[in-house]
């Protein structure tokens with residue numbers, strides 16, 4: 001392909017991306033109720049929060065964004081800073097206690113392998129990376145976090161397992177494998193430690209997918225191409 005052809009293709013990618021971003025995405029913030037009791041692994045100290053997704057004005061659910069809102073309050077430091085997320089589950093079972101949520105059948109698969117994670121800040125003393133993250137600390141390692149199961153060992157010693165520490169202000173975005181009707185649908189999230197760290201009030205659900213990494217790469221390439229064009233014109 002000629003340089004001109006390559007440039008045109010990059011410009012097209014840029015344009016398509018902008019138009020898809022400009023499309024109105026229906027999203028809503030959810031309100032959580034804390035369930036009674038605790039669940040998890042050993043020790044089992046995971047608090048579970050429930051949100052009713054049927055009253056948000058969204059017909060379908062396709063993505064979930066969870067943002068730490070702890071502002072440095074509560075919980076541990078270093079790699080365990082911020083909201084410690086044990087599990088995320090959607091279910092049509094209306095639970096009143098944590099054990100019920102841990103056992104409730106899932107109403108739709110969540111694509112944890114494709115999760116987008118933005119690490120939050122660690123509180124001193126800072127560790128190489130947050131707990132439950134990949135090698136560079138900016139991805140989810142779901143082999144450690146097991147976000148499909150309420151199974152976290154609520155400890156900060158060597159037996160810590162089964163959760164993701166998001167860091168202060170950290171954000172996790174996941175897509176569902178397929179859109180799910182919100183009729184009679186509940187969202188459950190588990191917080192390890194039950195120590196006052198919160199994500200409530202900053203969880204958003206949407207009927208639009210979150211951007212895939214490949215899209216972001218294309219976007220970056222388009223920006224580079226646009227920059228190159230500007231430099232050439234000078």
Ligand SMILES: [Ca+2]
Nearest residue numbers: 075080081082
């Ligand atoms: Ca924490």
Ligand SMILES: [Ca+2]
Nearest residue numbers: 086146149162
């Ligand atoms: Ca887990």
